[in-house]
Amino acid sequence: MEFWESLIVWLHLLLFVYWLGGDIGVFYTSFFRNNPKYDVETRTLLARITGDIDMAPRTTMVLMVPTGFSVAAIHGYLTISSTWLIAFWVLAAAWLVLVWWLHIEKDASKKAPWAKFDLRLRWVLMLTFVGISILSFINNEPITENFVALKLLIFAGTIGCGIGIRVAAKPYIAAFTQIKAEGSTPEREAQLQGSAKAARNWVKGIWVLVALAAFIGTWKPSF
Amino acid sequence: MIDPQTLWIMLHVVLLVYWLGADISVFYFSLQIIKTENSRETRAAIAKVLGFVNAFPSIASILMLPVGLMLASGKGLSPVNGGWLVLVWGLAGVWLLISVSAASQRGTPLGKTYSNVDLWVRIVLIAVLTIAAIASFTGGSPFASNWLALKVLLFAFVLVCGLGIRLTFAHFGPAFGRFMAEGSTLETEAALRVPVLRVKPWVLALWVGLIAMSLLGIAQPSL
Numbered sequence: 001m002e003f004w005e006s007l008i009v010w011l012h013l014l015l016f017v018y019w020l021g022g023d024i025g026v027f028y029t030s031f032f033r034n035n036p037k038y039d040v041e042t043r044t045l046l047a048r049i050t051g052d053i054d055m056a057p058r059t060t061m062v063l064m065v066p067t068g069f070s071v072a073a074i075h076g077y078l079t080i081s082s083t084w085l086i087a088f089w090v091l092a093a094a095w096l097v098l099v100w101w102l103h104i105e106k107d108a109s110k111k112a113p114w115a116k117f118d119l120r121l122r123w124v125l126m127l128t129f130v131g132i133s134i135l136s137f138i139n140n141e142p143i144t145e146n147f148v149a150l151k152l153l154i155f156a157g158t159i160g161c162g163i164g165i166r167v168a169a170k171p172y173i174a175a176f177t178q179i180k181a182e183g184s185t186p187e188r189e190a191q192l193q194g195s196a197k198a199a200r201n202w203v204k205g206i207w208v209l210v211a212l213a214a215f216i217g218t219w220k221p222s223f
Numbered sequence: 224m225i226d227p228q229t230l231w232i233m234l235h236v237v238l239l240v241y242w243l244g245a246d247i248s249v250f251y252f253s254l255q256i257i258k259t260e261n262s263r264e265t266r267a268a269i270a271k272v273l274g275f276v277n278a279f280p281s282i283a284s285i286l287m288l289p290v291g292l293m294l295a296s297g298k299g300l301s302p303v304n305g306g307w308l309v310l311v312w313g314l315a316g317v318w319l320l321i322s323v324s325a326a327s328q329r330g331t332p333l334g335k336t337y338s339n340v341d342l343w344v345r346i347v348l349i350a351v352l353t354i355a356a357i358a359s360f361t362g363g364s365p366f367a368s369n370w371l372a373l374k375v376l377l378f379a380f381v382l383v384c385g386l387g388i389r390l391t392f393a394h395f396g397p398a399f400g401r402f403m404a405e406g407s408t409l410e411t412e413a414a415l416r417v418p419v420l421r422v423k424p425w426v427l428a429l430w431v432g433l434i435a436m437s438l439l440g441i442a443q444p445s446l
Contacts, residue, residue, distance in 0.1 A: 001441065001442055001443070003442070006438065006441050006442035006444075007438075009441050010437060010438045010441050010442070013236065013239075013437060013441065014434065014437065016236070016240065017236075017239050017240045017243050017244040017437075018243075018244050018247060019244070020240045020244055021240040021241055021242075021243060021244010021245045021246075021247070021248075021279075022244055022245075022247055022248060024241070024244075024245050024248060024276055024279060025245070025247070025248025025249075025251070025252065025272065025276050026248075028272055028275050028276060029272050032268040032271070032272065038264060038268060039262075039264060041262055041264075041265070042262055042264045042265040042268060045261050045262065045265040046265060046268060046269075049251070049252070049255050049269070052251065053247075053248050053251055056244075056247055056248075211237070214233065214236065214237075215233050218229055218232050218233045218236065219225060219229045219233075221225075
């Protein structure tokens with residue numbers, strides 16, 4: 001492969017590595033965080049640590065957008081101009097700044113409108129990517145290969161699962177906040193467990209989709 | 224139909240996911256476990272997570288070599304073919320069993336024996352791989368392609384880093400046991416900190432080795 005081609009494919013691969021690989025730590029720590037046998041202080045600390053490690057999958061997902069389109073472009077699977085590619089990189093950089101700011105900033109009231117914006121952005125991106133994918137299946141444009149269009153559709157699915165996690169985790173966050181403020185009760189723990197279980201299903205969905213996308217990228221089937 | 228080579232590439236990449244990708248959690252947890260602001264209970268929970276997540280890189284690193292040789296054979300770049308590959312898989316299976324047993328029986332005399340055997344397997348492999356790589360560079364055999372020979376050499380380097388990690392981190396277990404028994408004192412905290420700080424350069428070197436190997440595997444440059 002040419003130098004630039006190798007470099008961008010390599011970045012794309014490393015993002016996959018840190019997305020799926022980074023998630024193991026997040027997933028396993030969450031069981032300790034959710035365990036009422038541990039005291040609230042421990043669970044709060046574990047929640048912070050889990051949140052930190054979760055930045056690996058969160059960061060990689062954002063960067064997957066521009067690297068994915070760049071890999072497609074460099075292989076000649078895209079009919080859009082390079083201006084669009086630059087736009088994807090700029091957008092991803094801005095989105096990444098937002099995602100990190102939401103992680104670092106502790107003031108919840110300051111964060112609330114931006115968290116909402118981030119969620120809306122995910123909806124817009126998901127629908128846009130579904131649209132581009134379906135359009136490409138029909139017209140062979142802007143993506144000329146169906147397996148690449150399928151990868152984009154699968155990626156839209158991972159954004160959807162991410163939205164699913166946020167929705168599923170709402171009762172969790174409410175219960176955890178109450179436990180931190182007023183202590184553990186069986187009802188609060190039950191709400192927390194139920195919500196965590198629902199969120200885990202979305203997480204597993206992401207794993208399956210990300211692995212599937214990687215497999216299709218390796219396989220490159222023509223259909 | 225899916226080319227078997229595609230499946231091996233996918234497996235090769237998934238192993239990198241669970242090696243390099245999982246390692247970032249291991250690294251971050253090890254930094255958290257020495258933080259004095261984390262309570263003893265929190266650190267006990269982190270130790271459990273650490274033990275679990277660390278199993279992924281251990282297993283993935285052992286499987287990487289036979290899978291890599293399958294790929295090289297499929298590409299016609301390796302003299303290890305047919306029955307020799309069966310032998311490689313058999314040996315890798317035994318090594319995996321020894322390594323897993325060393326971890327699961329840690330602290331027992333049998334565990335110590337397994338651990339010693341595992342250590343010698345690694346030392347022999349480092350020697351064999353280094354010789355094979357140098358012979359390939361100078362004599363064009365056993366690996367005809369220099370990029371592959373370089374990957375083999377880097378794999379030996381990564382195994383050396385692994386030994387560095389093992390030796391510097393050996394003091395951590397006893398130090399952690401003392402910390403759990405005696406609590407946070409200047410001595411117990413210092414004893415915990417030293418192995419974690421000493422292991423850092425080895426871990427970073429290992430990552431650089433793996434990342435360089437992944438770039439070589441993608442670019443496959445003629446060197």
